[in-house]
C-alpha cells in the first residue's frame with residue numbers, strides 16, 4: 001500500500017506471509033517456464049472462458065476486436081498482470097490491484113513495455129471498496145485461497161460491482177485430489193511451485209463458494225470445473241470441479 005493510503009476499518013484480507021511468498025518470485029511472473037508456469041499453461045482456457053461469459057452477459061460480439069470496450073474491469077490480486085494485459089487488449093478499462101508491491105512493480109514495467117495503459121495499484125479489495133470504486137466486471141482469479149478473511153474479501157469485491165455487473169472467481173477445491181495435485185504434486189513432486197504456495201485448508205469447496213457469493217448479495221450463474229491432464233499437459237473446461245473451478249456471479253440489477 002502507498003504510504004498515504006489509510007487502512008480501512010474492518011478485517012484485513014491480507015495474509016502477510018502469502019504476500020511475501022509471491023513477492024519473492026515477482027520477477028518470474030512473465031517467464032512461461034518459471035514458477036508461474038502453471039498459470040501460463042492455464043491462461044488460454046480461462047481467457048476463453050472470461051471472454052465468452054463477459055460477452056454473453058453484456059451482449060457483446062465475441063469476435064469483435066475490442067468486445068470489452070466501455071467496460072470498467074477490476075483484476076483483484078492481479079499478480080504480474082497475466083490477465084490484466086489481455087483484458088486491456090480486449091478493450092476494457094483495467095484496474096489491476098495486488099497487495100504485493102513487487103508484483104505491481106513487475107506488472108507496471110511489463111505493461112509499459114507492451115504499450116498497454118493499465119491502472120496498477122498496490123492496494124486491497126477493502127481499501128478500493130471503501131474508496132467507492134465501481135466496476136462492471138471483477139476478475140477474482142486464484143486469489144481467494146490466499147486471503148486472510150474470505151468472507152470480508154468477497155463482500156468487499158461484491159460491494160464494488162455495479163448493479164448488473166459480473167464477477168468471475170477461480171480457485172481450488174478442498175478435496176484430497178486437489179491436495180494430491182495442487183499441493184503434493186505441483187509443490188513437492190514436480191517442484192513447479194515453491195513449497196508453501198498453497199495451504200490446503202484455505203481451499204474453498206464449490207458449496208462454500210456459492211454460500212459466500214450469495215451472502216455477499218450476488219446470484220451464482222455457473223460453476224465450471226477446469227481439469228488438467230498431466231500426460232498431454234493440457235487444461236480444459238469440464239464438469240469436474242474436484243480440483244480447479246471457476247464460478248460466475250452477477251449483482252442483481254436492483
Ligand SMILES: C[S@@+](CC[C@H](N)C(=O)[O-])C[C@H]1O[C@@H](n2cnc3c(N)ncnc32)[C@H](O)[C@@H]1O
Pocket residue numbers: 013014015018019022023039076077078079080081082083097098099100103123124125140141142143146147148
Ligand atoms: C496465485 S496469484 C494469482 C495472480 C493472478 N490473479 C493470476 O491469476 O494470474 C495470487 C495473487 O494474489 C495476491 N493477493 C493475495 N492476497 C491478497 C489480498 N488480500 N488482496 C490483494 N491481493 C492479494 C498475491 O500477492 C498474488 O499476487
Ligand SMILES: [Mg+2]
Pocket residue numbers: 142143145146198
Ligand atoms: Mg493459488
